[in-house]
Amino acid sequence: MIDDDRLDLVSITSVDVDRALERAVVWFTTLDGDSEPAAAEALEEYASVLRRAVGSQSRLRHTPRLEFRPDTVVRSAERIEAILRDDRASDPAHEPGDDHTGGSDDGP
Secondary structure, eight states: OOOOGGGTTEEEEEEEEOTTSSEEEEEEEESSGGGHHHHHHHHHHTHHHHHHHHHHHSOOSSOOEEEEEEOOHHHHHHHHHHHHHHHHHHOTTOOTTOOOSSSOOOOO
């Protein structure tokens, strides 16, 4: 349907639709964070094409207007994970393999 290199590494992470079904915020992420501005530009350029595609596949009387926004949750989680990893690496009391990043707590 759309052949644009700027959208090669784009994933839609979620969609929020308002109660009146007039507007849909489409959250997206890119595999390469540097390509996010170009992806946003491409999505805006193709918004009407994408809106028509949604309209043809839905049973809605009116198709919501699509607004595209980068999903920063993934990037934020990566930054937090890097900070925690660096903190553990610099902690002299931290022993390799002693990562408490989840799972069950078998302690008292």
